[in-house]
Amino acid sequence: MTMSLLSKGSLQNLGYDVKQELHGGGYDDGYMAVPCLWGTQPGSLVQEVLSTGNFGSSTKVLDLGCGEGKNSAAFARAGCEVDAVDCSLPAITNGRNAFADAQIRWFNQDVLDFVCGRERYDVVICYGLFHCLRAASSIESIIARVQDATRKGGLNIVCAFNDRSHDLSAHPGFCPTLLPHTWYVSRYARWSLSHASDSDLHEAHPHNGIPHHHSLTRIIARKP
Numbered sequence: 001m002t003m004s005l006l007s008k009g010s011l012q013n014l015g016y017d018v019k020q021e022l023h024g025g026g027y028d029d030g031y032m033a034v035p036c037l038w039g040t041q042p043g044s045l046v047q048e049v050l051s052t053g054n055f056g057s058s059t060k061v062l063d064l065g066c067g068e069g070k071n072s073a074a075f076a077r078a079g080c081e082v083d084a085v086d087c088s089l090p091a092i093t094n095g096r097n098a099f100a101d102a103q104i105r106w107f108n109q110d111v112l113d114f115v116c117g118r119e120r121y122d123v124v125i126c127y128g129l130f131h132c133l134r135a136a137s138s139i140e141s142i143i144a145r146v147q148d149a150t151r152k153g154g155l156n157i158v159c160a161f162n163d164r165s166h167d168l169s170a171h172p173g174f175c176p177t178l179l180p181h182t183w184y185v186s187r188y189a190r191w192s193l194s195h196a197s198d199s200d201l202h203e204a205h206p207h208n209g210i211p212h213h214h215s216l217t218r219i220i221a222r223k224p
Contacts, residue, residue, distance in 0.1 A: 031068070031090035033207035036098045038067055042074035043127050045157050045195065045218055055080050055123075062121040062149065064111045064142070065129030069095035069104060071157075075123065076102040083107065083121075085114050111142060116149035123155045130184075131161035131176040139177060143187050147223065156191070156221045160184060162198060164215035170208055181217045188221040195220035 030037040042050070059080040063072040066084035068091050076082045076099075085107040086092055092108045107114060111129065124146045130139045150156060163178040181198040188196075195218060202213045 027067070028088055028090050030205055030207040031088060031094055036068055036094055037091075037205060037207065038070055040070055040073070040098060042071045043157075043159060045159060045220055046071045046074055046125065046127070048195065049123070049155060049157060049220060050074060050078055057081065059122045060120060061123045061125065062116065062146075063125040063127070064114070064116075064146065065126060065132065066095070067091050067128065069099055069102075069106070071125050071127055072104050073099035073102040075125075076104050080123075085109055085111055087111070112138065116145050118148055119151045120149050121154060122151055123157065124150050125157045127157065127159045129160070130158070131178060133177055136177060136179055139179065140187070147191075150223045152223055154223050156188070156219070156223070158184065158217065158219040158221070160217050162215050162217045164198065165200065166214050167212040170205055170210035170212040181215075184217045184219060188219060191221040191223055193219065193221050 027037065055075065056079045059075070061072070061075045061080045061082045063069065063082065063084045066072050066086045067088070069084050072082045072084040072095070082103070083105045084095070087108070087110045089108050092106050095104070096106060126146060130142070133139050133142065146156060161176050161178055162181040162184065164181065166178070168174060185193070185196050197218045199216060199218070200213050201216050202211065204211045
């Protein structure tokens with residue numbers, strides 16, 4: 001199905017709950033308006049991890065809340081085996097089109113329902129996921145599952161809104177769950193942190209062009 005067919009009406013006909021989009025960050029309008037809302041370059045933390053070059057066909061990667069899959073595609077092109085999960089059908093559709101060359105297993109599924117398994121993955125990516133969950137308890141539960149799914153010596157890559165500073169004018173109706181930077185860092189207290197930062201991101205999305213900013217926690221953590 002091409003993006004020109006992905007109107008809200010057609011999504012509803014496919015059984016997709018359009019009201020669910022605020023649970024996924026309220027981004028579905030953007031996904032349906034442009035062919036690739038987030039662009040094709042992987043996030044800065046993903047680039048940092050991939051720069052080590054220690055990845056290949058034996059590396060299993062899970063991208064939870066993958067969006068259109070730019071981070072999944074980067075690992076897949078490095079030869080990794082990648083599972084990409086997102087609740088947004090428009091996001092998955094964009095990703096299949098934008099990264100058709102990348103070997104990615106796509107799952108259009110709520111991350112709360114996805115079975116991660118135990119010590120199944122070498123790398124788990126949670127980029128822009130946690131603040132889209134409805135409650136701190138859900139975030140804590142997913143972090144525990146993600147950590148359990150990570151093999152010893154494996155990595156978690158986390159990027160999440162924290163509770164410091166946000167301009168949500170570009171996200172009408174979106175109410176993110178905002179937790180302190182220190183809260184996220186404390187969840188990885190027993191892991192080895194190669195990156196833990198709290199900084200501001202200034203951006204404008206291509207579908208509405210509204211300048212805005214977010215405060216972001218970024219973490220790269222290695223399981224002991």
